[in-house]
Amino acid sequence: MPGFWINMGPQHPMTHGLWNMKVQVDGETITDARPEIGYLHRGYEKIMEVREFQKNVVLTDRLCYVSSITWSHAYCLAVEKMMGIEVPVRGQWIRVVSLELQRIASHLMWLASYGPDLGFLTGLLWALRERELFLDLIQLMSGARMNQNYPRVGGVRNDLPENFAAMCQRSIEHFLLKMEEYEKVFHDSKVFHMRTEGVGLLSAADAINWGVTGPNLRACGVNVDLRRLDPYETYEEVDFEPQVWHDGGAGDSYARFVVRFNELRESCKIVLQALEKMPKAGAYRAKPPRRAEGEGYAKTEDSRGEALFYVIGDGDDRPYRVKIRSPVFSTMAATPLILRGNKLADVVAILGSVDVCVGEMDK
Amino acid sequence: MSAPLIPNLFDVCKVLTGAIVWVVQQIIYAVAVLIPPLRGLGDWLGSDPVITILTWLIAVTVIVVWATLVNLLTMMWVERKLYSRLQDRYGIMISIWSLPFWPFNRVRRPTHRGTGYLQNVADGVKLLQKENITPRNADAAMFHISPVLIASSTLMIFAALPWSSGFYVANLPLGILFILAAFSLAPLGILIAGWSANNKYTLVGGLRAAAMLMAYEIPMILAVIALVFFTGSLDPIEIVRQQDRVLFALGPIGIPAWYAFTPQFLGFLVFSVAMMAEMERIPFDIPEAEAELVEGWTTEYSGMRFGLVFGFKWLRMIAGAALIAILYLGGWSGPVFATLDVGGIPVPILPEEVWFLLKIYLISAVFVWISWSVPRVRIDQILNIGWKRLIPYSLLAILVAAGFRVLG
Amino acid sequence: MSVSAAEPVPRVSGRPVAGIEKEILAQLVVALGSKLKKAETVRAGLVHGFIDRKDLVAVATYLKVTLGFEHLACVTAVDWKDRFECVYHIENYYNGCMVEIHADVPYDDPRIASLVPLWNAANFHEREAWDLMGIEFDGHPDLRRILLPDDFKFHPLRKDFAQEVDRQYISRRKIRGGK
Numbered sequence: 001m002p003g004f005w006i007n008m009g010p011q012h013p014m015t016h017g018l019w020n021m022k023v024q025v026d027g028e029t030i031t032d033a034r035p036e037i038g039y040l041h042r043g044y045e046k047i048m049e050v051r052e053f054q055k056n057v058v059l060t061d062r063l064c065y066v067s068s069i070t071w072s073h074a075y076c077l078a079v080e081k082m083m084g085i086e087v088p089v090r091g092q093w094i095r096v097v098s099l100e101l102q103r104i105a106s107h108l109m110w111l112a113s114y115g116p117d118l119g120f121l122t123g124l125l126w127a128l129r130e131r132e133l134f135l136d137l138i139q140l141m142s143g144a145r146m147n148q149n150y151p152r153v154g155g156v157r158n159d160l161p162e163n164f165a166a167m168c169q170r171s172i173e174h175f176l177l178k179m180e181e182y183e184k185v186f187h188d189s190k191v192f193h194m195r196t197e198g199v200g201l202l203s204a205a206d207a208i209n210w211g212v213t214g215p216n217l218r219a220c221g222v223n224v225d226l227r228r229l230d231p232y233e234t235y236e237e238v239d240f241e242p243q244v245w246h247d248g249g250a251g252d253s254y255a256r257f258v259v260r261f262n263e264l265r266e267s268c269k270i271v272l273q274a275l276e277k278m279p280k281a282g283a284y285r286a287k288p289p290r291r292a293e294g295e296g297y298a299k300t301e302d303s304r305g306e307a308l309f310y311v312i313g314d315g316d317d318r319p320y321r322v323k324i325r326s327p328v329f330s331t332m333a334a335t336p337l338i339l340r341g342n343k344l345a346d347v348v349a350i351l352g353s354v355d356v357c358v359g360e361m362d363k
Numbered sequence: 364m365s366a367p368l369i370p371n372l373f374d375v376c377k378v379l380t381g382a383i384v385w386v387v388q389q390i391i392y393a394v395a396v397l398i399p400p401l402r403g404l405g406d407w408l409g410s411d412p413v414i415t416i417l418t419w420l421i422a423v424t425v426i427v428v429w430a431t432l433v434n435l436l437t438m439m440w441v442e443r444k445l446y447s448r449l450q451d452r453y454g455i456m457i458s459i460w461s462l463p464f465w466p467f468n469r470v471r472r473p474t475h476r477g478t479g480y481l482q483n484v485a486d487g488v489k490l491l492q493k494e495n496i497t498p499r500n501a502d503a504a505m506f507h508i509s510p511v512l513i514a515s516s517t518l519m520i521f522a523a524l525p526w527s528s529g530f531y532v533a534n535l536p537l538g539i540l541f542i543l544a545a546f547s548l549a550p551l552g553i554l555i556a557g558w559s560a561n562n563k564y565t566l567v568g569g570l571r572a573a574a575m576l577m578a579y580e581i582p583m584i585l586a587v588i589a590l591v592f593f594t595g596s597l598d599p600i601e602i603v604r605q606q607d608r609v610l611f612a613l614g615p616i617g618i619p620a621w622y623a624f625t626p627q628f629l630g631f632l633v634f635s636v637a638m639m640a641e642m643e644r645i646p647f648d649i650p651e652a653e654a655e656l657v658e659g660w661t662t663e664y665s666g667m668r669f670g671l672v673f674g675f676k677w678l679r680m681i682a683g684a685a686l687i688a689i690l691y692l693g694g695w696s697g698p699v700f701a702t703l704d705v706g707g708i709p710v711p712i713l714p715e716e717v718w719f720l721l722k723i724y725l726i727s728a729v730f731v732w733i734s735w736s737v738p739r740v741r742i743d744q745i746l747n748i749g750w751k752r753l754i755p756y757s758l759l760a761i762l763v764a765a766g767f768r769v770l771g
Numbered sequence: 772m773s774v775s776a777a778e779p780v781p782r783v784s785g786r787p788v789a790g791i792e793k794e795i796l797a798q799l800v801v802a803l804g805s806k807l808k809k810a811e812t813v814r815a816g817l818v819h820g821f822i823d824r825k826d827l828v829a830v831a832t833y834l835k836v837t838l839g840f841e842h843l844a845c846v847t848a849v850d851w852k853d854r855f856e857c858v859y860h861i862e863n864y865y866n867g868c869m870v871e872i873h874a875d876v877p878y879d880d881p882r883i884a885s886l887v888p889l890w891n892a893a894n895f896h897e898r899e900a901w902d903l904m905g906i907e908f909d910g911h912p913d914l915r916r917i918l919l920p921d922d923f924k925f926h927p928l929r930k931d932f933a934q935e936v937d938r939q940y941i942s943r944r945k946i947r948g949g950k
Contacts, residue, residue: 006563028743038918045903046928050935119645119739125450191646191738208841208864211892222864223785229867230787230816242785297860297871299844308845308860325845325860325896333895344567345649345741362918 003031008347010039015351016113017358021335028343033336037329040362048322053079053153053288056319061147063324064360067106067303069098069138071360072151074300077232078309079153079319082296085288091155092233093278097168098141098150099233100267100274104175105134106303107264110355111182114257117352118195123185130178133171140167155285165275172268179265186261196253200338200350203250210337211330214305216354218244219259220251226301238273240266253353260355291317304328304355326360365699367529368714376422377414384408384417423522426532430521431678434720438677438727439483445728446735455479490670498561498663505559509552510664510671516548517675520682525599527695527715539587539597542686543580546641549679550576553650556672557660568660571742572643572650578749579640579647585757586634590627590690592764603694621693626767630760631691633753638683640749643676645734649742684726688719692726695719787867792818795838795868802833817869824857824874824883831859831872835889839865843886846896848904850930855906857883876906885910903928 009020020036044063048056060075061068073095080087087095108131115123135145140161142150150157186192202212204220217224225242227235243262245255293315299308305327314320331354338350369375388405395401407413440455447454458477462468497503523541525531535541550573557569594602609617610624618624623631640647650660661672688694697718699711740748792812799810799820806826811819822830834840840863847858855876862869876883885908886893897908898917905926908914916923925932 004563006567038916038920041918043927046932047935115738119648120737121645122446122450122735125452129451185736189737191740194744195738195741209891210894211843211890213842223783224864225785228785229864230869297869299862299869306844310845310847310858310860312849321847321849323845323847323858329895329899330892333891343741343743 006344015348015356017356017361019332019356019358019361021347021351023339023344023347025344028345030339030342030344030347033339035332035335037332037358037361040358042363044324044363045322048319050318052317053292053313053319056322057151057153058147058149060324061149062359063326063363064106064302064304064328064357065147066109066357066359067102068147069102069142069150070106070300070302071307072149073099074298074302074307075309075311075322076151076153077298077300078296078311079292080288080296081298082294082311082313083153083288083292084294085154085286087155087233087286088283089234090279090282091284091286093274094156094160094284095151096233096235096238096274097160097271097278098138098156100270101134101138101141101168103303104264104267104271105131105138107260107267108134110260110303110352114352117348118192120185120192126178126182130175133175137164137168137171140164152285154288155283157285159284168271168275172272176265176268182261186257193254195346195349196257196353198252198254199342199346200253200256200353201250202252202334202338206337207251207334210334212305212334213327213330214301214303215243215259215263216251216256216305216331218242219255221245226299226306230299232298232300234274234277237277238270240270240273242266253350256353256355291315299325302327302360304357304360305331307360324360324363326363328356328358328361332356332361365695365697365713365715365718366702366709366711367527367695368711368716369527370529372422372425372530372532373418376418376425380414380417380421384414422532426521426526426530427518429526430518430681434681434723435674435678436480436483438681438724439674440478440480441724441728442677442731443482444479445731449732449735455482457482457485487670487674490667493666495666495668496663500561501663502559502561505555506663507668509556509559510668512552512555513549514671514675516545516552517678517682519545519548520679523599524682524685525689526685526719528600528603530716531600534598534600537597538599539602539686539690542599542682543584543587546679546682547576547580553660556664557650560660560663562663565660565662568650568662572660575647575650575742575745575749576641576643578746579637579753582633582749582753582757583637583641585754586630586637586760587690589630589757589760589764590622592761592768593622593625593627599689599694603689603696606693607696619693619696621691623691626763627691627760629756629763631687633757633760634691635687637749637753638687639730639733640745642680642683642730644680644730646737646740647745648734648739649745680727680730681723684723684730685719687726688722692722694722697721783864787816788865789815791866791868792816795863795870798838799833799870802837803830806830816867817871819871819873821873824876827857827859827872827874827886828884828889831861831886831889834861834870839863840868840870843890843892843896844869846886846893846900848900848906848928850904850928852930854878855881855904857900857906859886881905882907882909884908887911902926905929 003024003026005022005024007020007022009015010018015021018039022034022036023030024032044059048059056075057072060072063071108127112124112127112131115121115127138148139145141164142148142157202220204222207217207220208222221244223242223244228242243259243266245251245259292313295312297308297310299306307327308325310323311319312321339347342350388408391401391405395405444454456477456479458479458481460477461473463472497506520542522532523535523538525534554569554573557565557572591597594605606619606621608620610620611618643651661669664672695715695718697713699713701712703710703712792815796810796812796818799807806822806829807820808823809821813819840861842862842864844860844862849856849858855878857874857876859872860869861872874883883906885897887910895917897911898914900906901908901914902916902919903926915921
């Protein structure tokens with residue numbers, strides 16, 4: 001049968017988000033792939049030029065709606081670099097706590113969507129059940145479960161509630177018990193290994209060349225974690241281990257899965273450490289100037305990779321230009337490389353392990 | 364050891380037919396007072412050929428109703444409840460107690476009040492009232508015929524599948540062969556369904572289904588061949604009768620001579636795995652894989668056509684579990700514990716039907732449990748397992764069976 | 772599949788090297804000389820460089836091949852109202868240094884060399900710059916619209932494309948010429 005093009009999307013139950021992947025199939029093997037994005041383009045960079053600096057946080061929350069605090073924080077960091085203001089220490093620690101809780105919630109959402117991709121529908125419900133624990137914590141901290149509008153230029157919106165450390169401790173202990181169960185279901189399952197090992201290979205040189213960052217790059221064996229390579233906030237004082245896949249060479253889906261899965265544990269560690277190490281009282285927010293001129297960029301380790309914001313101000317109370325660099329946008333360019341040579345049944349498994357979030361890709 | 368509740372379906376149906384015919388005859392005789400020639404019609408109705416044909420029709424209806432209305436609904440309920448509990452949620456909850464016209468439901472209208480048995484009926488009614496869409500460029504005749512093919516071949520299985528040593532429509536001496544052949548008709552229907560819908564997804568799904576189901580029928584039949592070395596016959600009633608004795612006694616409990624406990628154990632495993640693939644359950648449900656192919660080969664079906672092909676998957680599960688029970692787990696044999704005496708007729712407390720149903724539902728529960736705990740396997744890996752692993756094991760089972768037969 | 776799994780994985784320590792930006796700045800000034808119109812270290816780990824657009828490939832090649840800047844993070848297009856500007860953020864994984872290259876592009880000839888032969892990461896970013904801002908990249912293998920529909924006629928991120936506030940709150944009476 002000569003190769004014909006199959007559309008996976010834009011309406012598809014399992015490509016999470018609204019985008020299209022055309023794959024050219026020869027029998028069951030993929031010979032070429034072409035992603036088509038832009039279905040969710042909302043014109044962010046243009047809108048952000050007419051909103052004041054602080055009001056843009058409402059927009060950046062909705063870039064990747066699964067992981068909103070990390071994106072708003074990256075924007076606030078860029079604006080702070082441009083304005084040259086310094087966040088108080090307690091504010092920085094609170095930011096670290098909120099970022100890591102959001103990272104856990106985002107990775108659990110990925111896990112919840114990856115199970116059904118492989119056919120394991122029970123994984124959806126178990127991971128979402130665990131995610132509720134962290135959404136409750138985020139709600140206690142910021143008032144909302146999603147799109148919280150929590151980071152501010154100069155700090156955070158409000159202080160942590162009373163007894164937050166004890167609540168985090170309890171939730172994380174329960175969660176770590178459940179992680180043992182997930183280990184058994186995923187890591188010890190022969191069918192899971194059959195579906196993900198050797199599937200969707202990406203070599204480290206290719207990954208760096210195509211701009212893949214984050215857990216996808218660490219799964220290829222490259223030890224790059226922006227929280228260590230270019231530390232921001234108080235990450236230098238936190239003891240954690242960037243999860244890198246060590247056992248040889250090219251990153252397959254299993255490596256990406258293991259890296260993200262272990263990052264869940266590391267994030268739990270960071271949260272507990274941060275709650276211990278932070279100053280017990282103090283200012284958590286600095287007042288930024290209303291108008292600013294200059295330029296600043298900030299790159300942070302988002303749940304999906306390197307999120308870079310480049311903000312230019314020209315003396316007005318609004319930014320002149322905001323550039324959003326999304327990790328998924330760059331990874332999407334590399335997907336033809338990852339997909340070629342695999343079988344059609346693997347497309348959803350590979351793209352699930354790459355963790356696409358269309359909101360940040362299409363801006 | 365145990366006794367059937369219905370010793371002979373035809374006798375029971377004959378009583379029923381006799382009653383119906385007698386009522387109709389009385390009505391006709393009453394009318395015949397006015398129109399004398401009708402008397403002859405009344406007499407003809409009571410004659411032997413008519414009674415026999417009516418008995419047959421009623422027996423077949425009873426079996427079909429038993430299989431679909433009672434067992435299918437219960438099996439769907441069992442599966443949906445079981446996997447919801449695995450997923451830490453309540454599951455289907457609409458039942459007869461949540462209907463709005465009850466007086467205790469006037470003030471608060473809870474829908475989640477019951478066990479959920481009526482939910483499947485509600486889903487069936489919902490499917491009935493949907494529009495039956497045919498895609499524009501689809502092969503209309505084939506598109507309409509294939510659900511009929513799948514449904515009728517599945518119902519044909521129940522013509523030869525006995526539910527106890529008395530509750531059957533036909534007892535064929537080659538019963539197992541007929542059942543396996545009826546099982547094998549469905550892949551043809553699936554292929555036609557996928558192909559005729561003029562949709563790339565369904566075509567891929569249909570071809571995958573055909574490849575997988577064809578690959579897994581071979582180890583299934585080879586395992587049955589290994590069994591035949593021991594049983595010497597393909598009659599299901601005969602096979603169950605042979606398993607009805609005690610193998611050896613472990614203290615007070617006697618281990619029955621089910622073929623799963625004998626050297627046929629390997630055949631039992633091979634047959635179970637092949638049957639899971641035939642029933643298109645996860646981990647083998649790649650033809651219907653939601654993740655990639657929307658609904659696989661059933662994508663273009665809507666309304667009750669979809670209900671037929673989707674619901675009959677469960678009917679095939681019942682038939683498959685019944686086959687496993689008959690061949691390897693002793694069918695309907697089990698202790699009867701006590702026998703009541705109802706007006707001269709001995710009624711067993713735990714008749715054979717109950718044991719059979721128990722075994723069917725237990726096997727299905729194990730299949731559901733496995734299904735919802737494991738990711739699905741890719742099509743080429745499925746074919747790998749089928750051709751390169753199961754067939755050698757089934758051939759090994761034949762060897763073992765032949766060896767034991769020779770050694771006595 | 773991707774290229775040669777036999778290629779070695781880069782030995783990256785994952786930690787920044789302190790004071791590296793001064794070294795990088797010095798090396799750039801020495802190697803590029805007149806091509807570099809202005810260069811400075813802004814803060815720890817960040818070097819700004821301003822070049823002319825025709826020297827882009829030379830500078831980028833020097834950065835990638837000699838200095839080991841393997842990661843092109845971002846290609847930004849900015850519309851200053853009298854010229855365009857392309858900003859390239861290039862990162863070095865070995866020592867955590869970031870170089871920000873600014874290249875001016877005139878309004879009447881919005882073309883600049885493409886960096887796709889060096890870093891494939893530029894592929895999608897340059898397509899986005901073309902799509903939203905209208906800067907053409909010479910040597911790009913597949914320069915077409917990425918985020919907007921394929922037949923969209925304008926480049927929305929330019930400053931002369933109507934902004935939201937220009938189109939809001941204009942009543943019909945005002946359009947007809949009233950108050």
